[in-house]
Amino acid sequence: MIDPMADLAGGGPDMAMMGGPSNSEDNNKEVFDMDAFRYNFRKMDKIRSFMGIVAGCVAGVLGLTGLSGLVCFLILHISVNLSILAFKMNFNLKAYTQESMISFLLADFQKCAMSFMLFWTLFFGLVYLF
Known part of the structure; x- marks a missing residue:
C-alpha cells in the first residue's frame, strides 16, 4: 500500500529541485x-x-x-488461512503484507501444529480411553 502523504508515487517537480531521487526505482518504494x-x-x-x-x-x-x-490438520489450517485471505483481504495479499502466498498459507504452522497435537491427544484420550 503506497502512502499518499509520502509522495513516493508522484515524485513531482519539487523533488527534483530539492535534490531528491530522480530515478524511477526510488520512486516506487512502498x-x-x-x-x-x-x-x-x-x-x-x-x-x-x-x-x-x-x-x-x-x-x-x-x-x-x-x-x-x-491430513485433518492440514486441511483445516489451509482452509482457515484461505478464509482469512478471502473474507478479510479480498485475495489482495500484497496490500496487507509482503509475504508470498505460500508463506502466508503456511505461517504459524509449527505453533499451530503443537496446539493441535496437544488437544488431539487430550480429546482422543478423554473420549476413547476413559
Whole structure:
C-alpha cells in the first residue's frame, strides 16, 4: 500500500529541485504502517491458534489417528488461512503484507501444529480411553 502523504508515487517537480531521487526505482518504494501490520498479525495469530485447538478437538473426538489426523490438520489450517485471505483481504495479499502466498498459507504452522497435537491427544484420550 503506497502512502499518499509520502509522495513516493508522484515524485513531482519539487523533488527534483530539492535534490531528491530522480530515478524511477526510488520512486516506487512502498510504505507500510507497522502498527497496523502488528495489529493484523496479532489478530491472525489468535485465529490460527484457535484453529489449531479446535482442529485438535475435532480430530480427537472423531478418533482420527496417524496420517488421517495430520491430513485433518492440514486441511483445516489451509482452509482457515484461505478464509482469512478471502473474507478479510479480498485475495489482495500484497496490500496487507509482503509475504508470498505460500508463506502466508503456511505461517504459524509449527505453533499451530503443537496446539493441535496437544488437544488431539487430550480429546482422543478423554473420549476413547476413559
